[in-house]
Amino acid sequence: xxxxxxxxxRYEILGLLIGAALVAVGLxxxxxxxxxxxxxxxxxxxNALPSACVSAVVQAGDxxxxxxxxxxxxxxxxxxxxxxxxGPLFARDLEHGTHRLxxxxxxxxMRWGTAKLLSVLAVAAAAAVxxxxxxxxxxxxxxxxxxANAFQNFDIEGPAFVMYVVFGITAAxxxxxxxRRILPGMFVGLLLFxxxxxxxxxxxxxxxxxxxxxxxxxxxxxxxxxxxxxxxPGPAVGPGPWIVRIDFIDPEGxxxxxxxxxxxxNAFRPTAASRxxxxxxxxxxxxxxxxxxxxxxxxPSQWIEALLFLVLxxxxxxxxxxxxxxxxx
Amino acid sequence: MLAVKAVGLTKxxxxxxxxxDCDLDLPAQRVIGVVGPNGAGKTTLLQxxxxxxxxxxxxxxxxxxxxxxxxxxxxxxxxxxAQDRPLYGDLTVAETLELGRQLNVRWDPAYxxxxxxxxxxxxxxxxxxxxxxxxxxxxxxxxxxxxPELVLLDxxxxxxxxxxxxxxxxxxxxAVAEGGMTMIMSANAIADxxxxxxxxxxxxxxxxxxxxxxxxxxxxxxxxxxxxxxxxxxxWETVDARAAERQxxxxxxxxxxxxxxxSNDGTVVRPAxxxxxxxxxxxxxxxxxx
Numbered sequence: 001x002x003x004x005x006x007x008x009x010r011y012e013i014l015g016l017l018i019g020a021a022l023v024a025v026g027l028x029x030x031x032x033x034x035x036x037x038x039x040x041x042x043x044x045x046x047n048a049l050p051s052a053c054v055s056a057v058v059q060a061g062d063x064x065x066x067x068x069x070x071x072x073x074x075x076x077x078x079x080x081x082x083x084x085x086x087g088p089l090f091a092r093d094l095e096h097g098t099h100r101l102x103x104x105x106x107x108x109x110m111r112w113g114t115a116k117l118l119s120v121l122a123v124a125a126a127a128a129v130x131x132x133x134x135x136x137x138x139x140x141x142x143x144x145x146x147x148a149n150a151f152q153n154f155d156i157e158g159p160a161f162v163m164y165v166v167f168g169i170t171a172a173x174x175x176x177x178x179x180r181r182i183l184p185g186m187f188v189g190l191l192l193f194x195x196x197x198x199x200x201x202x203x204x205x206x207x208x209x210x211x212x213x214x215x216x217x218x219x220x221x222x223x224x225x226x227x228x229x230x231x232x233p234g235p236a237v238g239p240g241p242w243i244v245r246i247d248f249i250d251p252e253g254x255x256x257x258x259x260x261x262x263x264x265x266n267a268f269r270p271t272a273a274s275r276x277x278x279x280x281x282x283x284x285x286x287x288x289x290x291x292x293x294x295x296x297x298x299x300p301s302q303w304i305e306a307l308l309f310l311v312l313x314x315x316x317x318x319x320x321x322x323x324x325x326x327x328x329x
Numbered sequence: 330m331l332a333v334k335a336v337g338l339t340k341x342x343x344x345x346x347x348x349x350d351c352d353l354d355l356p357a358q359r360v361i362g363v364v365g366p367n368g369a370g371k372t373t374l375l376q377x378x379x380x381x382x383x384x385x386x387x388x389x390x391x392x393x394x395x396x397x398x399x400x401x402x403x404x405x406x407x408x409x410x411a412q413d414r415p416l417y418g419d420l421t422v423a424e425t426l427e428l429g430r431q432l433n434v435r436w437d438p439a440y441x442x443x444x445x446x447x448x449x450x451x452x453x454x455x456x457x458x459x460x461x462x463x464x465x466x467x468x469x470x471x472x473x474x475x476x477p478e479l480v481l482l483d484x485x486x487x488x489x490x491x492x493x494x495x496x497x498x499x500x501x502x503x504a505v506a507e508g509g510m511t512m513i514m515s516a517n518a519i520a521d522x523x524x525x526x527x528x529x530x531x532x533x534x535x536x537x538x539x540x541x542x543x544x545x546x547x548x549x550x551x552x553x554x555x556x557x558x559x560x561x562x563x564x565w566e567t568v569d570a571r572a573a574e575r576q577x578x579x580x581x582x583x584x585x586x587x588x589x590x591x592s593n594d595g596t597v598v599r600p601a602x603x604x605x606x607x608x609x610x611x612x613x614x615x616x617x618x619x
Contacts, residue, residue, distance in 0.1 A: 003431045007424065008417070097415040104379050104409035105432035106475065108400045112432075329381040 030067030082168020087186030091176030462493030
């Protein structure tokens with residue numbers, strides 16, 4: 001089977017490995033370049049002159065633009081790889097009728113399917129690891145400050161990224177097997193991947209562990225800034241939290257309706273003495289409550305999400321093999 | 330040993346019936362022809378035997394094994410060529426043979442190479458570029474090089490020109506002559522069956538109309554032509570009767586030891602040819618349907 005898998009999937013395999021190597025090199029080089037460019041244009045040492053600062057940031061940004069696109073591409077890589085590799089994996093044979101050739105040789109469909117799926121997934125996972133190790137360089141390329149949201153690279157690095165790739169391929173392989181057609185396999189697989197991937201990101205990820213709450217009665221517009229710069233005595237939240245939700249409560253702890261908060265904000269007139277919205281709201285008995293995940297939960301969350309996608313992949317992979325085995329050819 | 334035994338074999342595709350309650354005992358070491366009109370269930374029968382499809386009900390035993398439960402054991406012992414002779418177009422002929430070697434426990438590389446080279450098929454040629462006849466030869470080479478005990482061929486000579494058709498049938502016969510092999514082939518042309526098969530199965534509307542040794546079948550059937558009011562008694566079953574104004578022709582089958590029907594003035598009795606017999610069974614349906 002190894003020979004056949006290599007012969008029939010060598011372009012996908014080489015594409016995965018070379019593509020992953022290029023992306024990894026791009027990330028490392030881009031991050032390195034970002035450091036040099038920022039020094040060259042003095043991006044980090046231009047606080048004195050705001051206008052010069054803007055121009056330095058813009059100039060540095062121009063130089064780094066290709067690598068910022070690369071970072072954006074990272075978000076879509078699992079979907080693309082999944083659709084293009086998983087979609088035709090079994091559907092090509094089923095669509096062209098060649099399954100009737102291979103399934104009547106000396107090995108069972110189950111062995112054939114398992115060998116194909118596992119070898120391709122192994123190569124894809126290895127390639128994904130190569131990318132996932134360097135996904136974190138995105139912060140350097142984008143020039144994010146050290147205290148920013150520690151979860152911002154969640155989608156493009158670590159075990160979760162590897163499992164997205166595995167799941168993407170499995171989902172498309174399943175869809176292709178179910179439909180017995182390459183294009184529906186690719187398309188439905190992509191759709192399935194997208195729905196699950198975004199559903200998990202927005203539905204589950206914020207609460208792998210119950211978020212911690214903090215009450216803020218003063219501060220700037222964006223909580224992170226306050227916390228990072230610690231210009232104001234903010235709540236006891238360390239740097240780099242991922243704020244998953246914000247609401248407003250009254251002194252009794254009841255949630256204040258959105259309209260009331262809006263009305264208060266509209267009524268607020270900043271003066272030289274008081275420019276802080278939150279202080280004004282607090283004076284009116286309304287405090288902001290933030291729900292956040294602290295940075296030290298980042299890697300546990302990564303592993304939880306990776307495990308989740310692993311379980312989904314195993315389920316879909318097993319269903320695909322069962323479909324191959326049980327269904328009429 | 331039986332090559333294929335089917336009991337109450339039934340296969341439905343949704344609401345359409347491909348096979349209904351088929352009982353078959355197909356002997357081993359024979360060349361078995363399966364005939365019937367399009368849609369009679371020939372392909373379904375072969376695919377069930379190859380384990381590509383599973384029966385809706387009833388059972389099928391191939392070489393004493395269940396095609397589904399014992400697939401790992403049975404697959405190395407049988408070969409199957411589907412009607413469209415599926416091969417990977419982007420593989421070369423040599424790679425196609427390598428595929429066979431890789432996926433089979435038993436494989437005779439010298440045999441496979443000799444076969445394709447005899448037909449002047451280049452080993453480095455892409456399968457996509459082969460003619461239909463060459464493609465069929467490569468498919469047969471892959472099927473036979475695994476040295477199967479049972480070869481299932483779904484219309485092996487369809488779409489071939491007369492010469493390629495003959496060459497392929499001769500190849501298959503030569504392989505059978507080496508011994509130890511059972512071959513089951515479906516065909517549309519009765520001439521092909523007549524040329525190579527010694528056992529016949531007639532499928533009609535998903536049912537087995539007739540199955541048996543071709544010599545016995547021909548011995549059992551008579552062609553009669555004579556006045557249309559002729560009758561033949563209980564010993565003879567009328568398979569097909571065609572009547573003109575005064576004359577009629579009949580294909581009759583002896584259902585018990587029978588008095589021979591006498592030829593006399595205006596009545597001709599002779600053994601029926603295989604083609605007449607097959608057509609009689611197939612036509613019987615048409616007339617019922619009309």
